[in-house]
Amino acid sequence: MTSRITRTVAATLATAALLAAPISAYAAVTQPTLSEAAVTSVHAPRGALVSAVPVARLTAAQLDGAAAGTGFVGTPAAKDDVTAYRLIYRTVDPNGRPTTASGLVVLPDGRHGALTVAEYLHGTTATKAYAASVSEDSTDRLVTALFAGQGLVGVAPDYLGLGLGPGEHPYIDTKTETSASADMLLAARTFALRHGVVLKRDVLVTGFSQGGRASVALGRALSRGEVSTFRLGALQGVAGPYDLLGTELPAAFNGGVAPATAAFYLAYFTTAWNRTVGLYDDPREAFQEPYASTVEGLFDGTHPDEDIVAGLPDSPEKLFTPAFIERLKHPTGRYLRALQTADQICHDWTPRVPVHFYNGTKDTDVVAANADVCATALRARGAQVTVHSMGAVDHVGTALAAYPQIVRAFSRWA
Incomplete structure (x- = not known):
């Protein structure tokens, strides 16, 4: 080759770093430790928090600079400094057996009381070290932090087998993408309480590429009341292979x-x-x-x-x-x-909130028609769905164009 x-x-794949640009404003506070990953034999309820360590701090000005430098043009100015934490939590594997997974929670500094969660689900990566909870250069970490900079609680699961999760990643496995994302919410709730933050019931869900699919699946679970007391507040999918x-x-x-x-x-x-x-x-x-x-x-x-x-x-x-x-x-x-x-995510439920999909006409990773097919199926069930074309942009370009709009839309919930 x-x-x-x-x-x-390498440039067009939906990896955990949407772009290969380092985000130098992120300074590592701690590095992964073996003890965090070596807990698969511990029996505890799904969503139980195993550990939490700070991994990055960013001022509002640094957030703005990182967004502009990475290409998220038009992102609203950050209102808060933020601190990112890596969580290890209990979940289940594809066979329903206990395991652990890692993920990122980003809190807006100085905010307490009831806050809204924005859960971001990342695109395809085949490399554990690229996950947002462990990679200093992860653009997924930046996107999650941008939500926190607006006064939301940013949550980003690594999925199974990525980050510090044991074993191999069950790629495009709707069941565990949903369970790992749902259980991350439960762990984030426990963690946030320790910092004087109560997570509100409504969850804002978004995802890119593989995460676009996963966001629809998580939205379905939230809509059905399958994630404790949480419910779906908003759903915005970017360049997802829904069909x-x-x-x-x-x-x-x-x-x-x-x-x-x-x-x-x-x-x-x-x-x-x-x-x-x-x-x-x-x-x-x-x-x-x-x-x-x-x-x-x-x-x-x-x-x-x-x-x-x-x-x-x-x-x-x-x-x-x-x-x-x-x-x-x-x-x-x-x-x-x-x-x-797997494709039932677009056919067997009716979102009770408006759904927004984003695609690009030059996307040769996930073809634009995926959004149209899913939107048509959901509309047939009575859902309100809007497909936003980002124009003549490729896969990564779709995300770069969409996320400033999504951050702005979600900021209204802060």
């Missing part, structure tokens, strides 16, 4: 998704779903050599995206066997059922 392709894919079966998977093969990018996403998706759904018994059934021998190891959470891209071909056709390509294109059996279940 050429360096040009590597740079292009896997009818839109995003076909686009991975018809040119809608850039071929090298599609190879990355499909490799991650296939290896992860093989653990949760079961897609093959031997990697050689799905992947051509030499990739069959290496692809699962690339997604163990320790490799940066650049190394993963360098270890993959520049198209799905070079990565997968012809027979498996056909299976990906024409799902059957439990694979089909799993896709249909």
Whole structure:
């Protein structure tokens, strides 16, 4: 794979750092410790707080500078200095067994009493160290802090297997994206009380790319009363692959998704779903050599995206066997059922709050039609849904254009 392709894919993937730009204003207060991660044998209720440590402090002026320097043009000026904390909390794995996960909570300094939560769900990353709770350079950390700078409580789960979470990440697994995000809310509530903050009932939910999907799923759980006393207050999804079966998977093969990018996403998706759904018994059934021998190891959470891209071909056709390509294109059996279940996030509930989706016409990671399909399905159930086109921008450009608007919209709840 050429360096040009590597740079292009690395720049457009929805990684935990939307951009590769360091946010130098973030100064690390503490580093991850082994003791934080080594708690999987401890039995405690879901959402129980295991540990909390400060990881960054930022003044309002530094927040404004970081937003401008990263490209979030038009973000409203911060009102508060903020402090970010990494939480370890109890949750469950794809089989319902106890495990732990990490995440970020950002509090506006000096505020006490009842505050509203803005929960941000991040996009695709295959690297544990890129998660917002551990990476000083994470733009996801910045987005979460921007909400806190408006006087909200910023909450950002790392999901399972990322950050300091044990094991591998179950990528695009709606069930655990929801449970990890819901349990993070419960842990954040416990943590906030220790700082004199009570979390209000209504939760503002937003997410980018993979997190766009996850935000709709979390919104569904909140709407159904499945997350303690919390309920859905607002829902805004950015460039999410909401319609896997009818839109995003076909686009991975018809040119809608850039071929090298599609190879990355499909490799991650296939290896992860093989653990949760079961897609093959031997990697050689799905992947051509030499990739069959290496692809699962690339997604163990320790490799940066650049190394993963360098270890993959520049198209799905070079990565997968012809027979498996056909299976990906024409799902059957439990694979089909799993896709249909995943796509129910747009079909089996009715949001009681206005929903806003954002897309970009030059997005070759998550095609713009995903938002239109999901919006149509939700409107058919009586939901109020608006799709905002950010114009001729790519995947990252969609987020850069959307989040200043979302921060402004959510600030009205502070």
